[in-house]
Every structure is written in C-alpha cells, then in structure tokens.
Amino acid sequence: MKRLLLIGVAAATLFSASLPAFAADKLLNASYDIARELFVQVNEAFVAKHPGVSIDQSHGGSSKQARAILEGLEADVVTFNQVTDIDALVKGGFVSDDWKSEFPNNASPYYSLxxxxxxxxxxxxxxxxxxxxxxxxxxxxxxxxxxxxxxxxxxxxxxxxxxxxxxxxxxxxxxxxxxxxxxxxxxxxxxxxxxxxxxxxxxxxxxxxxxxxxxxxxxxxxxxxxxxxxxxxxLAEFPVAIVDKVVDKRGSRDLARTYLDFLYTPEGQKILAENGNRPNDASVAAEFKDQFPAxxxxxxxxxxxxxxxxxxxxxxxxxxxxxxxxxx
Known part of the structure; x- marks a missing residue:
C-alpha cells in the first residue's frame, strides 16, 4: 500500500512538473464582436491543456475594444481584426511597438475576407x-x-x-x-x-x-x-498582441504568451478552420481546402x-x- 502511495505521489509530481508554472492563473482576452463562439471553443481546448487556468472574454467592435483598454479595461491579450486598433494601443503605451515580430505571420494566426x-x-x-x-x-x-x-x-x-x-x-x-x-x-x-x-x-x-x-x-x-x-x-488578417502594461502589472505575461501561441498550434489552427477562418498552417489548410472557395x-x-x-x-x-x- 505504501509503495502504491509513493508511486501515486511520484506520478502526480511528474505530471505537475510537466505543466508550465504560471505566475497568474487568469487572463482577459479582449476580442472583436463576432468572435464569441470561436473563443468559447479555443478557451475550452486551452484550459483542458492547462488545468486551473481560466480565460475571460470581452467582445465588441474592434475599435471600441481598443478605446476601452485605453480607458481602463485590463485585458491581458487582444485578438483583434485590424492592425490599426493595436497600433492605437502602441501609441497609448499599452503594447510594444515591435508587437508584429512577437508571433508568426506578423502576429496574425489566421485570416479571412x-x-x-x-x-x-x-x-x-x-x-x-x-x-x-x-x-x-x-x-x-x-x-x-x-x-x-x-x-x-x-x-x-x-x-x-x-x-x-x-x-x-x-x-x-x-x-x-x-x-x-x-x-x-x-x-x-x-x-x-x-x-x-x-x-x-x-x-x-x-x-x-x-x-x-x-x-x-x-x-x-x-x-x-x-x-x-x-x-x-x-485579405483580412487578425492580429494578436500581449498588452504589456497589463501583464506586467498582473504577472500574467507567460500565460498570455502561451495562450496566444496556442492559436498557432495544429489544434488551435483546426479550431479556427472549423469556425470558418482560413488557417495559415499548411497541413490544416490542406485538410479544410474544400470548405474555402478560391x-x-x-x-x-x-x-x-x-x-x-x-x-x-x-x-x-x-x-x-x-x-x-x-x-x-
């Protein structure tokens, strides 16, 4: 019995060690108006991989969301639908001016039209x-x-x-x-x-x-x-960015980065494609090519x-x- 207990503790320790340690366990993602259903699915998949983490959502017109952050909405990340709204956050001192280089495809994990x-x-x-x-x-x-x-x-x-x-x-x-x-x-x-x-x-x-x-x-x-x-x-790109001013205050940078990175994984790309967005991942795009007319x-x-x-x-x-x- 003692041996079984020790094996269980060791397995739990090993499992815990395999998970990233985040200083914060909650994020707020400020997103555009019609992305509600999309991010319900994204968040469920992400939380399943990171037990104990929770993701809150805020949705509205993209430009309206940017103004809300400038006026005090403490979003850790933004998943917008136009570059100019993130640029507004750059000018306001909320996002770094090199945000496009922080993630692949100029920080746009998917596209539409x-x-x-x-x-x-x-x-x-x-x-x-x-x-x-x-x-x-x-x-x-x-x-x-x-x-x-x-x-x-x-x-x-x-x-x-x-x-x-x-x-x-x-x-x-x-x-x-x-x-x-x-x-x-x-x-x-x-x-x-x-x-x-x-x-x-x-x-x-x-x-x-x-x-x-x-x-x-x-x-x-x-x-x-x-x-x-x-x-x-x-071509409508959907830029994402970490809101530096907020994550530095809340200690949520690592979680924020891991969350946005998830959008680029094959699993994340498949969720995006299943919701009608055109993925950048070549293998996922090939899988869904019949759904997207030329x-x-x-x-x-x-x-x-x-x-x-x-x-x-x-x-x-x-x-x-x-x-x-x-x-x-």
Missing part, C-alpha cells in the same frame, strides 16, 4: 461588389467608424472600385457613396449587423467576414441563406500603401471615410 450572405436562392442575383450599388439592393454592414469588420468592407469595396474605374478617384468616391446610401442602418458592430439581417430581416445582403457567413448559415439553417464570395476581396485576395499594402497610410488618408478625423459617411 469580406464576403456576402444573401437569402436562399439569391433572389436579387447578387454576385459581386457592383451589384451592391444598384437601386433595388439594400446592404447591411456595421458602422466603419466603430467596427473593424466594417472597415474591411469599406476597404474591399474601395479596392474593387479602384480596379473597376482605373483609380479614378471621383468615380471611386461616387461608388462608395452609393454603397453607403444603400445601407438602411449602421449598427456599431458585426454581431448587431447580423441580428439586423437575420432576425430583423432587414436588407438583401449582409457583408461580413467569410467566417461569420458560415457561422450564420450553420446556426440559422443552411437552407435559408447562400454564401457569395465576390470575384475579388481584401478567391483573388488583394493586400492592404499593395492597394493602399499600408495601414499607416490608410489611417492618414481614410480613417483619421475629417479624412475620406468621414467625408463619405457624413454625406450619406
């Missing part, structure tokens, strides 16, 4: 961006002033118009103006826009991340909606010159977005 969700049978025959500016089409997507999701929609539509009109700025602005005019209501975040389209039954087409279109179809019935991937869309993706850097230039020309107060949005 703006896609369309239409009613079953696609009654309005919506196939591409130019269909969204027709007089008979009502478009739903959130407010690009508060939602990273919507900013990608704005940028993707602008990229399409730049190609269609050979960079004629006046025609591009007219195109985006028509698109904005076809939006009956601008919700603050992606999930609220989904509610407007799916539950309130407003609009002919919802523009959101491809992952969200798949999630909606699964939840509400694949017989009720069709997913339309346009001819061209914008699409020509353009990059922010190639079309707009990078996020700094976008911020200056499109998103800062009084810039192009304000001018177009204010004139709707």
């Amino acid at each position: 703006p896609a369309f969700l239409v009613h079953a049978g696609n009654p309005k025959g919506i196939k591409d961006w130019d269909d969204l500016v027709r007089d008979d089409v009502k478009v739903i997507f959130p407010n690009p002033k508060t939602s990273g999701n919507a900013r990608y929609t704005y940028l993707a539509a602008t990229a399409y118009a730049k190609e269609a009109f050979a960079n004629d700025d006046a025609k591009v602005r007219e195109f985006i103006g028509k698109l904005f005019a076809n939006v009956p209501v601008f919700d603050t975040g992606g999930r609220a826009a989904t509610t407007t389209f799916v539950e309130r039954e407003i609009g002919d087409v919802l523009i959101t991340f491809e992952a969200e279109t798949r999630g909606i179809a699964r939840e509400f019935g694949e017989d009720k909606f069709d997913i339309v991937v346009p001819s061209v869309s914008l 699409v020509r993706l353009v990059k922010v850097e190639d079309v707009f010159g990078g996020w700094d230039k976008i911020q200056e020309e499109h998103f800062k107060a009084g810039a192009t977005l304000d001018q177009l949005y204010g004139s709707r």
